[in-house]
Amino acid sequence: MSFSTIVAGIAGLILLNLTWDHLASVRALRRRPLGRPPGIDSYPSVTVIRPVKGTDSGQAENFRAALDTGYGGEVETIFVFEDEADPGHPLAVAAVEEHTRAGRHGGARVVLSGSPRPGFTGKIHNMIAGVQEAHGSLIAFGDSDTRPDDEVLGNLVAHLLADPKAGAAFAPPVAATPPRTAGDVGHHIVLNAYLTAGMEVQLGPDRELPFLMGQLMLFRREALEAIGGVESAEGQLVDDMFLGGRLVDEGYRNVVGTHVLRIMDEGLRFTDFLRLWRRWLFCGRGGIPLSFVWAFAIRATSFFVGLGLMIAAAVAGPAWVVIPPLTVVTLEGLHYLRLHRIHGGAPVPARWLWMVWMPYLAALPLIVSMLIRPELEWRGHTYRVDRKARLAG
Numbered sequence: 233m234s235f236s237t238i239v240a241g242i243a244g245l246i247l248l249n250l251t252w253d254h255l256a257s258v259r260a261l262r263r264r265p266l267g268r269p270p271g272i273d274s275y276p277s278v279t280v281i282r283p284v285k286g287t288d289s290g291q292a293e294n295f296r297a298a299l300d301t302g303y304g305g306e307v308e309t310i311f312v313f314e315d316e317a318d319p320g321h322p323l324a325v326a327a328v329e330e331h332t333r334a335g336r337h338g339g340a341r342v343v344l345s346g347s348p349r350p351g352f353t354g355k356i357h358n359m360i361a362g363v364q365e366a367h368g369s370l371i372a373f374g375d376s377d378t379r380p381d382d383e384v385l386g387n388l389v390a391h392l393l394a395d396p397k398a399g400a401a402f403a404p405p406v407a408a409t410p411p412r413t414a415g416d417v418g419h420h421i422v423l424n425a426y427l428t429a430g431m432e433v434q435l436g437p438d439r440e441l442p443f444l445m446g447q448l449m450l451f452r453r454e455a456l457e458a459i460g461g462v463e464s465a466e467g468q469l470v471d472d473m474f475l476g477g478r479l480v481d482e483g484y485r486n487v488v489g490t491h492v493l494r495i496m497d498e499g500l501r502f503t504d505f506l507r508l509w510r511r512w513l514f515c516g517r518g519g520i521p522l523s524f525v526w527a528f529a530i531r532a533t534s535f536f537v538g539l540g541l542m543i544a545a546a547v548a549g550p551a552w553v554v555i556p557p558l559t560v561v562t563l564e565g566l567h568y569l570r571l572h573r574i575h576g577g578a579p580v581p582a583r584w585l586w587m588v589w590m591p592y593l594a595a596l597p598l599i600v601s602m603l604i605r606p607e608l609e610w611r612g613h614t615y616r617v618d619r620k621a622r623l624a625g
Contacts, residue, residue, distance in 0.1 A: 280298070293496075296331075298378075313344055374447070385450075443473040
């Protein structure tokens with residue numbers, strides 16, 4: 233059997249598998265349920281804790297949106313900072329004062345937590361401080377780079393209450409703003425296509441997962457207490473995935489809402505994207521089960537096999553042999569581009585289309601860098617981690 237036949241045959245088999253998987257993924261995304269579950273007559277009180285460190289894109293507007301929840305029950309919002317010197321602190325204070333003067337629905341205040349305790353990330357430390365101040369029967373945690381609309385919190389509460397075995401629920405995130413830089417494109421592809429669309433494809437009719445995604449996650453208070461509170465995440469780099477896993481261990485479910493949450497990172501430089509992607513790879517080691525990443529691993533393997541065959545064909549084969557593996561590599565990127573668009577992502581300008589393939593290409597050197605230098609800088613703190621992505625020391 234000739235070299236050309238082998239290359240074309242392997243590439244053809246990969247294409248068949250990728251095409252089947254692509255069509256199944258598109259069907260699953262298009263069948264996602266919309267709206268709140270029926271039968272929710274009243275909504276319990278909720279405390280939304282927003283741990284903040286530093287500033288994010290459009291943060292003043294993010295804070296204002298976070299206070300305009302549209303929630304049908306009693307709600308309080310607590311912004312938690314380590315100290316008043318944080319550049320986001322005056323923005324939160326201004327948003328709370330404006331909200332209070334206008335007499336809008338829901339209470340709000342700003343809390344200072346002090347320096348993080350040993351064994352806790354800055355975010356987890358702020359989450360703990362927020363819980364100590366919370367009065368709601370349900371407790372939510374929201375990231376500062378999110379801009380929730382007036383439907384997402386009510387949707388989460390409805391999904392949580394609809395399932396008596398659910399201990400927590402989270403909103404599917406989406407980066408929907410038009411990209412301003414190549415780094416934005418990389419971020420949007422990873423968030424929308426790799427993570428959220430990949431998650432949606434694997435969800436069954438009960439919309440249950442063995443972990444949480446923490447951009448906006450909501451807990452029953454008794455479920456959070458059953459796992460030892462946020463304090464149980466001592467020594468963890470990743471709060472959401474760990475807490476979600478602990479809930480499953482205690483017999484609870486993690487359910488996914490049906491209303492998206494907007495993420496507002498904009499203007500990322502290429503190096504910013506690489507740092508973000510590296511952090512997410514670290515976080516994935518700390519809480520995403522193998523069953524969830526298996527489908528992604530198969531596609532990644534197909535991509536790199538196709539890339540290897542393409543290089544080999546270019547070196548050793550006739551010109552036409554490059555076409556089948558080149559098609560594999562090309563369609564792999566277009567697969568994620570289409571998932572990104574179906575999930576609600578903005579069109580990608582032609583000049584930045586190359587970024588669609590960059591998460592794959594950057595992953596290997598970033599993983600090597602994680603092994604050589606197992607630490608990362610995150611929100612003003614530097615963390616050194618062990619092989620399981622726990623805080624070292």
